[in-house]
Each structure stands twice: as structure tokens, then as C-alpha cells.
Amino acid sequence: MELRIFTEPQQGASYDELLAVAHRAEETGFGGFFRSDHYLKMGAVSGEPGPTDAWTTLAGLARDTRRIRLGTLMTAATFRLPGPLAITVAQVDQMSGGRVELGIGTGWYAEEHSAYGIPFPSLGERFDRLAEQLAVITGLWETPPGKTFDFAGTYYQVSESPALPKPVQDPRPPILLGGMGAKRTPRLAARYADEFNLPFASLEDSVAQFGRVRAACAEVGRDPERLCWSNALVLCCGRDDAEVARRAAVIGREPDELRANGLAGTPAEIVDKIGRYAAIGSQRIYLQVHDLADLDHLELVAAEVMPQV
Template sequence: MELRIFTEPQQGATYDDLLAVARRAEETGFAAFFRSDHYLKMGSVSGEPGPTDAWTTLAGLARDTRSIRLGTLMTAATFRLPGPLAITVAQVDQMSGGRVELGIGTGWYAEEHTAYGIPFPALAERFDRLEEQLAVITGLWETPPGGTFDFAGRHYPVSGSPALPKPVQTPRPPILLGGMGPKRTPRLAARYADEFNLPFASVEDSAAQFARVGAACADLGRDPATMTWSNALVLCCGRDDAEVARRAAAIGREPDELRVNGLAGTPAEIVDKIGRYAETGSQRIYLQVLDLADLDHLDLVAAEVLPKV
């Protein structure tokens, strides 16, 4: 099982806060540093000093880290046009030496759209737009050098694009899709995704949705074994119950609730629960770290969990 670090900077973080976490994750052996793509805080926190842009952050981290992979869970398709997004991600891939991954979704948080003047269509249209975005982004990246790209889309028509710049990774950076949608989500994942991710899903729900996506792969003639399967779960690890309780309180959660809905408890408890996700076919866990100042949390998991999974 591969372990990755996942942060939620809209809850209140500077670039320097994120850099400290990314560097500690890199130093202690985690495989990747990912961040959310949100412009508005959630819940009762202040959100100060305010949001940071996901791809601006990743561009900085591309230069300020050396080996850790970098990406988004998930970039909102409502935030950016597909052509400029393809350019941005390709450039950050170049800046990082080929370490970038693009997680992308429909966008779901209506309030952040109204807070910053971003159009927020109905869900069916957001799925239509996401499907066209995936076609445009992958088409631009995969167009052979010297060629041009055209796409007769309803929302994002493209004509005569030079399809530049090219990312370092070939044929393109990995694309992550995810979610519990029963129909369109599996079909889009089967067609476009290198990795399918489930955020905050139970073991049982994960197994069921992985099966739906696997069936969608088979319907398209794709071997489901070519998909990477992953989960994202909130992390709250402690050497004993007191330390678990302290870390839970720091993020406004209850230890018992986190033991059910996240990865919480002693290292042994967390290793055991990761094993249950592994039985569903999950190959990666994104550890949602909410207290970015608690770097000792990463040290503990790196020392006591990472070597055992």
C-alpha cells in the first residue's frame, strides 16, 4: 500500500505552511503531496489568511521539492478552461521534472462559486463540461509534436491548436477521477482515468464502487488491472488514546467517530484498517492531514505505519 499526504489549505494555510508539510512528507518517505482545490473554507474555522490557488501552490512546490509527486484532489472543472489548464499542468510538470498528477472533478461547492463570481451550472451540465474538459486536456497532451488538435465540443470547441506545451511525462501526466456517482462517474473513469479515488468512503462502499468502475472498464474493453485504485481518509494517529484524543480535538472531531469514518487510533489500529481497504483492491491511501502545524504527526506515521503497509 502506498501512502500519500493530502491537505485542505482552504481551511487556513499559507504557502510556507504547505511547503513545510510537503518537505517533511518528502523527507520521511511518503510518496506524494496532494492538496484540495477550493477557494472557500468549510465549517466553523476562520479560513484565514485566505485561500491559496492549487496550481500556483504546486508550481512553487515543483521548484521547492526534489522527488515527491504532486497533485490535486480534485481540481474543479468549473474553475478553469481546459486549454489553459492543460498548459498550466504541462508547465508545472516541466518545472517538477515530471512529478505532477491531475485530479479533476465536476466541482461541487456552490458557495465558493458565488463567493468568487464563478459560474456554477447544474450537475448534468457540469458532468458534460467535465467530459469535454477531459477530451480536450488529454487530446492536447497526446497530440504528436508538430501536429494540431481539433475538438468539436459544445462547450469547449478547439480548432487548429498547436497543442503546446508538452508535459515531461509521456504520453501525459496521470489523471485521477473519483466519487460515488453510479453511472457517469464509472464511465468517465473507465475512459480517461489512470487512477480512481474514493474520498471518505467506507470499506463496503469502496468495494461496491470499485466494482462498478471495474465493470465500466470491462464494457469498454479495458483491463481493470490498468486502473490504480485509491482512497482518501482523514488521519488521526497517536501512540496512545490520549494522543489520539489530543489530535482529534485539534481538528474538531471525536476519536470514536474518526475510528469509524477515518484512519484513527494507534499505529497498529491504522495498519489494521489499511489492510481492510487493501482487501477491496485499494492500492493507495491519501492521508488527509488537517492540522498542518503538527509535523510530528507525519513523523509518527512514517516511523510506525509506513514500514508495515
Template structure:
């Protein structure tokens, strides 16, 4: 099981704090540093120092790290036009030497759209727009050098694009899709994704949704083994129960609830639960770290959990 670090900077984090976490994760041996793409804190809206832009952050980290992979869970399709987003991701891929991954979704948090003047259409339209965005982004990246790209979209028509710049990774940076949608999410995953991610889902729900995505792959003749399968879970690990409780209190959660719904407990408990997700076919875990000042948390898991999973 590959372990990756996943952060939620909209809850209040500066770029320097994110850089410290990314460097700690890299030094400790984690495979990737991912961040959410949100512009408003969930809950109390204070959230000093305020949000940081996901792709601006990743561009900085691309130059200040050397090995760890970098990406989003998930970039909101409502935030950016697909052509400029394809350019941005390709440029950050170049800046990182080919270490970028694009997680993208419909966008779901209506309040942040209202707070920053971003249109927020209906869910059906957001899925329509996401599908066109995926077609445009992958089409631009796949266009051979010297040729142009056209797309007759309803929302994002493209004509005569030189489809530049190109990312470093070939054929493209990995694309992640995810969520519990029963119909369109599996279909879009089968057609466009390199990885399918389930955030904060139980083992039972993981089995069911992975099955839907595998069925969608079969419908279009795609081998589901071409996909990577992953989960994201809140992390709360401690050397003993007292340390687990302290870390749970620091993020405003109950230890027992986290043991049930997250990845919580002593290293032995965490290893056991990781095994349950591995049995579903999950190959990667994104460990949602909510207390970004607690770098010992990352180092503990790297030392006591990572070698055994």
C-alpha cells in the same frame, strides 16, 4: 499500500505552511503531496489567511521539492478552461521534472463559486463540461509535435491548436477521477483515468464502487488492472489513546467517530484498518492531514505505520 499526504489549505494555510508539510512528507518517505482545489473554507468562513490557488501552490512546490509527487484531489472543472489548464499542468510538470498528477472533478461546492464569481451550472451540465474537458486535455497532450488539435465540443470547441507545451511525462501526467457517482463517474473513469479515488468511503462502499468502475472498464474492453485504485481518509494517529484524543480535538472531531469513519487510533489500529482497505483492491491511501502545524503526526506514521503496510 502506498501512503500519500493530502491537505485542505482552504481551511486556512499559507504557502509557507504547505511548503513545510510537503518537505516533511518528502523527507519522511511519503510518495506524494496532494492538496484540495477550493477557494472557500467549509464551515466558519473566517479561515485566515484565506485560500491559496492549487496550481500556483504546486508550481512553487515543484521548484522547492525534488522527489515527492504533486497533485490535486480534485481540481474543479468549473474553475478553469481546459486549454489553459492543460498548459498549466504541462508547465508545472516541466518545472517538477515530471512529478505532477491531475485529479479533476465536476466541482461541487456552490458557495465558493458564489463567493468568487464563478459560474456554477447544474450537476448534469457540470458532468458534460467535465467530459469535454477530459477530451480536450488528453487530446492536447496526445497530439504529436508539429500537428494541431481540433475538438467539436459544445462547451469547449477547439480549432487549430498547436497543442503546446507538452508535459515531461509520457504519454501524459496521470489523471485521477473519483467519487461515488453510480453511472457517469465509472464511465468517465474507464475512458480517461489512470487512477480511481474514493474519498471518505467505507470499506463496504469502496467494494461496491470499485465494482462499478470495473464493470465500466469491461464494457469498453479496458483491463481494470491498468487503473490504480485508491482511497482518501482523515488521519488521526497517536502513540496512545491520549495522543489520539488530543489530535482529534485539534481538528474538532470525536476520536470514536474518527475510528469509525477515518483512519484513526494507535499505529496498530491504523495498520489493521489499512489492511481492510487493501483487501478491497485499494493500492494507495491519501492521508488527509488537517492540522498542518503537527509535523510530528506525519513523522509518527512514517516511522510506525509505513514500514508495515
């Protein structure tokens, strides 16, 4: 089981704070540093110091880190056009020496769109646009050097694109898709995903959705074992109940609720729950950390959880 760190900077974080977490994650052996792609804090108006752009952040981290994998859970397809996004991700992949992964989804948070003047179409149209974006992005990256790429979609049209720049990773950076959609999500994952991720899903819901994606793979003749299966869960680890309670209070949650819905408790409790996710086929866990100033939290997990999973 690989453990990665997952942050939510829209809740209030500067680049320097994110860099400190990425550095500590890299130093302590976590496999990746991922961040959300949101422009508005959830649950309040302020969110000081304000949002940081996901791909601007990752470009900086590409130069300020050396080993750790970098990516998004999940870039909103509503935020960017597919051609420019393909260019951005390929450039950041070059800047990182081939360590970037693109998690992408439909976008869901209506309020951030209205707060920053971003169109927010219906869910059906957002899925249609996501499908076309995936076709364009992968098509641009996978077009052989010296060839051009064309695409005639309902929402996006590409004509005689030189399909540059190329990412370092060949044929392209890994693509992460996820979510609990019962029909279109599994079909898109079967066609485009290198990793399928479920955020904040129970064991039972994970089993059901992993099964839907496996069935969709079978329908298109794809081996589901070629996908990586992963979950994202809120982290709240402590050496004892008092430390768990202290960390839970800082992020405004209750220990019992976090034990039920996240990864909370002592290292032994967390190792046990990770083992239950591993038993249903999950191969990677994204540990969502909310208190970015608490770098000792990462140290504890690296020292007492990581060696046992």
C-alpha cells in the same frame, strides 16, 4: 500500499505552511503531496489567511521539492478552461521534472463559486463539461509534436491548436477521477482515468463503487488492472489513546467517530484498517491531515505505520 499526504488549505494555510508539510512528507518517505482545489473554507466564514490557488501552490512546490509526487484531489472543472488548464499542468510538470498528477472533478461546493464569481451550472451540465474538458486536455497532451488538435464540443471548441507545451511525462501526466456517482463517474473513469479515488468512503461503499468502475471498464474493453485504485481518509494517529484524543480535539472531531469513518487510533489500529482497504483492492491511501502545524504526526506515521504496509 503507498501512502500519500492530502491537505485542505482552504481551511487556513499559507504557502510556507504547505511547503513545510511537503518537505517533511518528502523527507520521511511519503509517496506524494496532494492538496484540494477550493477557494472557501468549509464550516466558517473567516478561513484566515485565505485560500491559496492549487496550481500556483503546486508550481512553487515543483521547484521547492525534489522527489515527491504532486497533485490535486480534485481540481474543479468549473474553475478553469480546459486549454489553459492543460498548459498550466504541462508547465508545472516541466517545472517538477515530471512529478505532477491531475485529479479533476465536476466541482461541488456552490458557496465558493458564488463567493468568487464563478459560474456554477447544474450537475448534469457540470458532468457534460467535465467530459469535454477531459477530451480536450488529454487530446492536447497526446497530440504528436508538429501536429495540431481540433475539438468540436457543445461547451468547448478547439481549432488548429499547436497543442503546446508538452508535459515531461509521456504520453501525459496521470489523471485521477473519483467519487460515488453510479453511472457517469464510472464511465468517465473507464475512459480517461489512470487512478480511481474514493474520498472518505467505507469499505462497503468502496467495494460497490470499485465494482461499478470495473464493470464500466469491461464495457469499453479496458483492463481494470491498468487503473490504480485508491482511497482518501482523515488521519488521526497517536501513540496511545490520549494522543489520539488530543489530535482529534485539535481538528474538532471525536476519536470514536474518526475510528469509524477515518484512519484513527494507534499505529497498530491504523495498520489494521489500511490492511482491510488493501484487501478490497485499494493500492494507495491519501492521508488527509488537517493540523498542518503538527509535523510530528507525519513522523509518527512514517516511522510506525509506513514500514508495516
